[in-house]
Amino acid sequence: MNKKSKNILKKDKQYVWHPYTQMKDYENSFPLLIKKAKGTKIFDAAGKWYYDIISSWWCNILGHNTSVVNKALKKQLSLFEHVLFAGTTNEPATRLAEKLVSITHPNLTKVFYSDNGSTAVEVAVKASYQYWQNKNKKKEKKIYFFGLRLPWRHNWHDEPKWSRKIQFCF
Numbered sequence: 001m002n003k004k005s006k007n008i009l010k011k012d013k014q015y016v017w018h019p020y021t022q023m024k025d026y027e028n029s030f031p032l033l034i035k036k037a038k039g040t041k042i043f044d045a046a047g048k049w050y051y052d053i054i055s056s057w058w059c060n061i062l063g064h065n066t067s068v069v070n071k072a073l074k075k076q077l078s079l080f081e082h083v084l085f086a087g088t089t090n091e092p093a094t095r096l097a098e099k100l101v102s103i104t105h106p107n108l109t110k111v112f113y114s115d116n117g118s119t120a121v122e123v124a125v126k127a128s129y130q131y132w133q134n135k136n137k138k139k140e141k142k143i144y145f146f147g148l149r150l151p152w153r154h155n156w157h158d159e160p161k162w163s164r165k166i167q168f169c170f
Contacts, residue, residue, distance in 0.1 A: 005033055005045040037064030085113060 009030040017023065018031065033045040040063055041049045052059060062069050076092065083090060097111035112127075114120035 001033075001045055009033055039063040039066070 012033075013026060013030065021031070032050075034042050035045050035047075036043045037052065037059075040051055042052045042064065043049050052064065080090075085093070093113065097113075100111050101109055112120075112123055114123060
C-alpha cells in the first residue's frame with residue numbers, strides 16, 4: 001500500500017465515525033480503502049476486487065460506474081446536485097413520481113422518496129401508524145412486527161434500530 005493510502009486510512013481513523021461499524025474493531029486495523037468501482041465489483045487501494053454485495057444507492061440494480069448512469073448524473077450535476085426535498089420540488093423528481101404512479105395500483109397516488117432502506121421502513125411504519133390515528137384508533141400506540149414490539153418514543157429521525165430490524169427480515 002502506498003504512502004498516500006496509508007495517510008488516508010490514518011486520517012480516516014482519526015476523523016471518521018463509520019455507520020453500522022463497531023469502531024473498536026479498528027483499534028488495531030483499518031477499514032477497507034475503496035479506490036474505484038465498476039459494475040458489481042469494488043476495488044481496494046491495492047487493486048484487489050470484491051463483489052459489492054451491499055450495493056448502496058442504485059448500484060444493486062444498475063452497477064457501479066455505468067455509462068448510462070454516469071451520463072444522467074453529469075447532466076443533473078450541471079443543474080444541481082442535491083436539494084432538500086422538504087418544501088421544495090424539482091422536475092426530475094416530479095416526472096419520476098408521475099411515472100411510478102402510472103404503473104402502480106390505482107389507489108397508490110403518491111410517491112415518497114427515501115435515500116435508504118431503514119428510513120423507507122421507518123416512514124412506512126409511521127405512515128401506517130398515522131393511518132390508524134386518522135381512523136380514530138388513537139389508543140392503538142403499539143406497533144408489532146412478527147411479534148417484535150417496536151419502541152416508538154424518541155425515534156423521529158435518528159434511524160431507529162427497529163427499522164433496520166424490519167429491513168433485515170426481507
